[in-house]
Amino acid sequence: MVCFDAILVKMNGEGGVNELAQDVLCEVNNCVYWAHGNQCEADKIYVVSHTGKEADKQEETDCKTFEPQH
Numbered sequence: 665m666v667c668f669d670a671i672l673v674k675m676n677g678e679g680g681v682n683e684l685a686q687d688v689l690c691e692v693n694n695c696v697y698w699a700h701g702n703q704c705e706a707d708k709i710y711v712v713s714h715t716g717k718e719a720d721k722q723e724e725t726d727c728k729t730f731e732p733q734h
C-alpha cells in the first residue's frame with residue numbers, strides 16, 4: 665500500500681522533487697494551529713522575514729500563517 669500522507673513533495677525547477685517539512689515544531693501556543701507537544705497542525709505554513717528584507721538571524725523570521733485563538 666502506498667501512503668500518500670507519508671511524504672509531501674513539490675516539483676523543483678529542474679524537473680525533480682523536493683521534500684517538504686513534515687513535522688513543524690512551534691512554541692506559539694496561542695495559535696489556532698498549535699497542538700500539544702508543540703505540534704503545528706496547519707496543512708502548510710508560510711514563513712517570512714519580518715523586516716521585509718533578507719533575514720540574517722532566526723529572530724528575523726515569522727510565521728505568517730499564525731492565527732490567534734479567540
Ligand code: SF4
Nearest residue numbers: 690695698704727730
Ligand atoms: S501556524 Fe505558525 S504560529 Fe501557528 S502553530 Fe503553526 S508554525 Fe506555529
